[in-house]
Amino acid sequence: MSKQKSSRPTKGDVRNRRKHRDTDTTKPVADLQDSDSQHFKQRRRSSLRAGLAVMGGRAAGALSRRLHLGGGTSIAGLVAQSVYPGIVGHLSKQLAHGSILVTGTNGKTTTSGLIAAILSDAGFRVWRNREGSNLMRGVAGALVIRAQPNGHLRRSGQAISIFEVDEAVMSQAVRTIPPRVAVFTNLFRDQLDRYGEVDSVSARWRYAVSLLPDTTTLILNADDPSTAQLGELFSGKVMYYGIDDPSLDFAAQQGPAAERHQAIDTRTCPFCGGEYIYTLQYYSHLGHYRCSKCLRTRPEADVRAVKVSTDGIDRLRMQVETATQQEEIVIPLAGFYNVYNALAAIAASLALGIARDPIVSGIEQFKPAFGRGERVQVEGRTLRLLLAKNPTGFNEVLRTLFNNGTFRHLLLVLNDNVADGRDISWIWDVDFERIVQHIATLTVAGTRALDLALRLKYAGIEPQDISIVTSGPLRAAKSIIQSKAHRMRGRGRLATAEAGRGSELIAIGDGLINQVSTKGYGIANALDSAIRRTPADETLFVVPTYTGLLEIHHELERRGLTPHYWEEKGP
Amino acid sequence: MKEASEPHFTLSLGHLYPDQLNLYGDRGNILTLRRRCELRGIELRVVGLGIGDALAPDEYDMLFIGGGQDKEQAPVAQDLYEIKGIGLWAAIEDDMPVLAVCGGYQLLAHYYRPANGPDMRGLGVFDAWTIHKGAHVPRCIGDVAISWNGSTLVGFENHGGRTYLGTAKPLGKVLKGYGNNAEDHTEGAVYRNAYGTYMHGSLLPKNPHFADFLIALALKRSYGRTNRAAENLVQPMDQNNGSTPTAQHTKASKWPSKSRSRSQQGIEDDPVKFLTPLDDTLEWEAHAALLERMGLYTAAADALRRSIEAGTVLHLHEISAARE
Numbered sequence: 001m002s003k004q005k006s007s008r009p010t011k012g013d014v015r016n017r018r019k020h021r022d023t024d025t026t027k028p029v030a031d032l033q034d035s036d037s038q039h040f041k042q043r044r045r046s047s048l049r050a051g052l053a054v055m056g057g058r059a060a061g062a063l064s065r066r067l068h069l070g071g072g073t074s075i076a077g078l079v080a081q082s083v084y085p086g087i088v089g090h091l092s093k094q095l096a097h098g099s100i101l102v103t104g105t106n107g108k109t110t111t112s113g114l115i116a117a118i119l120s121d122a123g124f125r126v127w128r129n130r131e132g133s134n135l136m137r138g139v140a141g142a143l144v145i146r147a148q149p150n151g152h153l154r155r156s157g158q159a160i161s162i163f164e165v166d167e168a169v170m171s172q173a174v175r176t177i178p179p180r181v182a183v184f185t186n187l188f189r190d191q192l193d194r195y196g197e198v199d200s201v202s203a204r205w206r207y208a209v210s211l212l213p214d215t216t217t218l219i220l221n222a223d224d225p226s227t228a229q230l231g232e233l234f235s236g237k238v239m240y241y242g243i244d245d246p247s248l249d250f251a252a253q254q255g256p257a258a259e260r261h262q263a264i265d266t267r268t269c270p271f272c273g274g275e276y277i278y279t280l281q282y283y284s285h286l287g288h289y290r291c292s293k294c295l296r297t298r299p300e301a302d303v304r305a306v307k308v309s310t311d312g313i314d315r316l317r318m319q320v321e322t323a324t325q326q327e328e329i330v331i332p333l334a335g336f337y338n339v340y341n342a343l344a345a346i347a348a349s350l351a352l353g354i355a356r357d358p359i360v361s362g363i364e365q366f367k368p369a370f371g372r373g374e375r376v377q378v379e380g381r382t383l384r385l386l387l388a389k390n391p392t393g394f395n396e397v398l399r400t401l402f403n404n405g406t407f408r409h410l411l412l413v414l415n416d417n418v419a420d421g422r423d424i425s426w427i428w429d430v431d432f433e434r435i436v437q438h439i440a441t442l443t444v445a446g447t448r449a450l451d452l453a454l455r456l457k458y459a460g461i462e463p464q465d466i467s468i469v470t471s472g473p474l475r476a477a478k479s480i481i482q483s484k485a486h487r488m489r490g491r492g493r494l495a496t497a498e499a500g501r502g503s504e505l506i507a508i509g510d511g512l513i514n515q516v517s518t519k520g521y522g523i524a525n526a527l528d529s530a531i532r533r534t535p536a537d538e539t540l541f542v543v544p545t546y547t548g549l550l551e552i553h554h555e556l557e558r559r560g561l562t563p564h565y566w567e568e569k570g571p
Numbered sequence: 572m573k574e575a576s577e578p579h580f581t582l583s584l585g586h587l588y589p590d591q592l593n594l595y596g597d598r599g600n601i602l603t604l605r606r607r608c609e610l611r612g613i614e615l616r617v618v619g620l621g622i623g624d625a626l627a628p629d630e631y632d633m634l635f636i637g638g639g640q641d642k643e644q645a646p647v648a649q650d651l652y653e654i655k656g657i658g659l660w661a662a663i664e665d666d667m668p669v670l671a672v673c674g675g676y677q678l679l680a681h682y683y684r685p686a687n688g689p690d691m692r693g694l695g696v697f698d699a700w701t702i703h704k705g706a707h708v709p710r711c712i713g714d715v716a717i718s719w720n721g722s723t724l725v726g727f728e729n730h731g732g733r734t735y736l737g738t739a740k741p742l743g744k745v746l747k748g749y750g751n752n753a754e755d756h757t758e759g760a761v762y763r764n765a766y767g768t769y770m771h772g773s774l775l776p777k778n779p780h781f782a783d784f785l786i787a788l789a790l791k792r793s794y795g796r797t798n799r800a801a802e803n804l805v806q807p808m809d810q811n812n813g814s815t816p817t818a819q820h821t822k823a824s825k826w827p828s829k830s831r832s833r834s835q836q837g838i839e840d841d842p843v844k845f846l847t848p849l850d851d852t853l854e855w856e857a858h859a860a861l862l863e864r865m866g867l868y869t870a871a872a873d874a875l876r877r878s879i880e881a882g883t884v885l886h887l888h889e890i891s892a893a894r895e
């Protein structure tokens with residue numbers, strides 16, 4: 001490793017020199033040599049650079065893993081890309097069965113997981129950027145860690161790769177990896193601080209679609225107008241998937257008044273600006289719609305779920321129809337949105353010509369990715385982790401948990417780190433009002449625990465019923481209480497009383513009562529507090545944002561409760 | 572609508588373009604106003620005013636307008652100018668409290684000049700204008716804190732346009748963040764009782780004093796000047812323990828003068844002092860926590876100390892260090 005590390009500066013030099021030669025000196029050389037040998041030379045050159053890139057990337061990844069900085073996949077990709085920017089294109093060309101790209105706001109990971117399960121049941125060797133980094137560096141990393149120092153992928157014979165790609169970098173991904181299948185799941189508001197607005201993502205997607213080769217099959221969600229519209233811009237083959245089950249209409253389920261409270265992210269037609277009119281609305285802006293102005297309607301779905309029902313809290317049952325087939329499939333996942341993920345996976349598999357059996361078995365035996373509902377046993381309680389990173393995702397998680405009026409134990413974690421989005425104002429668009437009557441215990445944590453507690457207070461939950469575990473002490477409060485306590489102690493009026501488990505009351509003089517926390521700070525204490533409040537044999541539902549989920553995983557790993565996620569075996 | 576013998580108070584909030592301008596959780600502002608009114612026995616009616624709806628200033632006691640995406644803002648700008656303009660102007664000139672956030676703020680200034688495309692004409696309530704300098708200029712994104720009226724306001728800003736003030740007074744001075752234009756440390760604008768700001772977050776939940784300020788302005792304007800007694804709503808601080816006031820029979824007396832007799836300070840000087848204080852512990856902890864996250868420790872301590880003195884912080888949740 002040290003040898004590779006010391007060679008890194010030289011690599012940079014090589015790259016610079018090569019760049020010069022590539023751009024400045026190819027013309028005169030071409031005059032002297034025939035084009036074949038030049039081509040050969042260039043290929044050798046790029047292969048050499050790829051080799052260096054692979055070595056550098058893998059060294060950095062190994063180092064990062066050794067230092068416990070993380071899985072090391074992203075850093076491997078980052079280093080490899082800086083050594084050789086074309087590394088992704090170079091490596092992905094060697095995949096015998098090409099690539100599948102999956103993008104969209106929600107459902108990327110589950111959809112690509114389902115596709116992977118189906119394809120590996122069909123006998124393919126499936127490669128993914130499964131560690132969740134879906135920027136280009138994650139894609140690069142996923143390839144680099146499977147490459148040899150000579151710039152060749154290991155055992156690429158039966159290989160097909162599935163990459164989940166961040167919605168903002170889809171056009172870059174399309175340009176470097178012309179995919180066999182491109183899946184667009186949906187578009188919701190998410191991380192507005194990073195993307196600006198939903199419309200700007202939509203514009204980037206239209207550009208990405210314009211870069212697709214005609215040989216690609218485009219898989220689109222017919223029920224989401226912001227993805228379905230992309231089909232009109234593409235000259236190649238398009239397959240739509242959607243739900244045709246009027247009993248799932250939101251207004252029919254909840255009454256028309258409920259409709260107004262939904263976070264709706266797409267209201268107007270991108271072609272003419274007319275408002276959409278819905279005949280069926282499942283959630284947010286997903287449903288059967290038509291434009292009031294130009295009369296564009298939802299495209300007919302090639303793969304459609306005609307009957308969807310829940311099968312216990314953990315599973316969904318759906319009747320799927322295509323032009324030629326009909327099948328009942330049980331999805332081992334909770335949450336209505338997983339119907340869309342399964343339909344997308346089925347459509348993608350059909351586009352690749354996969355037969356019925358692997359499709360059914362791949363979906364029915366699917367194991368959820370981390371943060372998508374998996375269970376962990378802790379101290380006699382069951383923990384279930386459900387990632388919620390934007391208002392629509394959060395609403396759907398709540399809808400799944402509270403659909404039959406059961407009381408639930410909840411731990412909510414709200415972080416505002418860069419990967420979560422620095423803006424947390426979306427919590428005010430989440431319908432916490434609907435869960436107020438059905439909470440058994442509630443713990444909130446994270447860097448913005450107080451904001452979330454405040455949101456819940458305004459939803460109608462009494463603050464004293466919320467156990468708040470912040471990520472650190474409030475200095476201001478500390479200094480005020482100290483000075484106050486000091487003054488009061490002098491006059492002998494400080495009284496301390498026990499007030500329930502985990503907290504004490506300190507009453508100080510003039511009506512100021514301080515509930516002093518003994519819960520401590522940070523995610524480990526939050527987890528402990530929430531587990532303590534959950535009776536044995538019951539389930540604690542943990543709903544974190546993205547980095548909150550990573551922290552919870554890290555904490556569970558530390559306690560030896562889940563495998564390190566980068567060591568997870570592929571399906 | 573407002574019967575003289577009925578001891579029940581009602582405020583009407585006109586929510587402009589709830590379907591078009593609804594980005595960044597500005598719904599939290601409405602929820603906050605409604606709940607803070609409810610706890611004081613005031614009914615807050617929220618009326619959505621969409622595109623094509625007329626705005627009759629007499630029907631409302633306060634107005635709210637949020638922010639949206641550029642695409643959705645264009646038809647809104649046209650409707651605001653052509654259909655609601657006169658009503659809105661009349662309301663503002665008549666001292667109606669108006670809160671305009673982000674896109675709504677931009678539309679109440681003279682114009683919004685997008686990076687490409689024609690100018691969007693605003694109402695010109697605030698003598699200010701907004702220019703989007705193009706995609707190469709980074710958006711103003713991040714937590715923001717400003718000083719306001721001897722205290723602080725905290726929120727989150729996310730805007731591409733830069734707003735420049737002419738003669739308009741700013742809402743406050745930027746302590747941390749970008750503010751109107753990332754150049755002159757101003758944030759927002761004020762004209763009469765109309766407040767424009769870039770602060771989301773949502774703004775009002777974490778700034779309960781500002782929410783109460785707007786409620787008090789609306790009460791004062793709608794009830795204070797119609798010779799109506801309103802003291803069952805507004806009580807001097809020392810008689811109150813933070814509980815919800817019960818409705819009492821109103822006394823036939825002129826409210827402002829009656830108020831003065833109960834306290835040295837007139838409602839004109841500080842209307843908020845006459846609202847029943849609520850237990851805002853969580854609000855102020857969240858406020859202070861965000862200030863501390865921005866490194867503004869003194870401001871955080873000041874905010875918490877002020878609210879303890881005002882009796883709105885009753886118990887703090889997380890002060891384990893206090894015992895050491």
